[in-house]
Amino acid sequence: MSQDSDTAGDLQQHLDETLARIESDVTCVVVRSIRDCNFSVSIADPAQPDCPLISVSEGFCELTGYDRETILGQNCRFLNDGCDIQPSDRQGLRVSAKTGKHFCGVLKNLKADGTPFLNLLDMRGLSVGRTKDGEERFFIVGIQADVSEQGSEELPLEHKTQMQYIATLVRDELSSGLQQEAIVTASAGDDVSSDITPYEEPRWIVGEVFETHALGG
Structure with missing residues (x-):
């Protein structure tokens, strides 16, 4: 193998490691952003x-009784x-x-x-950027609340509205934390074409799946 081939191989390895680090940095800030959150x-x-969990908050662990080590990756x-x-x-x-x-929606859980x-x-995708193929790179953010005191899967509209308001507050906090990381990541290594082009401000995926039977009032 020639010296030029060795140099090319070393350069490719460096580029691969750089791209992996960029992706890892974006993912890590997503993971860190909710760990100490009191909400679930x-x-x-x-x-x-199989869309595994990569992070859960302290509130999630308190609500469900699961520890992070047991459920992350599932x-x-x-x-x-x-x-x-x-x-x-x-x-x-x-x-x-x-x-x-x-x-x-309201789901029966254990x-x-x-x-x-x-x-x-309440769950929705938070997009942090676009891949080189132009696809949205997003994570699924879920907000949970125990509403067993209602005694039914039918919830009044005001309860749904309150839950969505809390979800918005949490999501705004996540977006704020991700914004600075996206700016730093986007400016790192100008000569490297990343697998992800980060947004300066993360964006929520628009659109509704549908209105479930349990939230009609």
């Missing part, structure tokens, strides 16, 4: 097989394992995880100790 928040990565469906979930809700969750479109509860789930 989870973040999943649809770019990985799809969040473990919460409804063995529960009776409406087919329309299952389909809505799949569509939201795949497209990032907004889903909001805590780590087997205690059943009604989970008001």
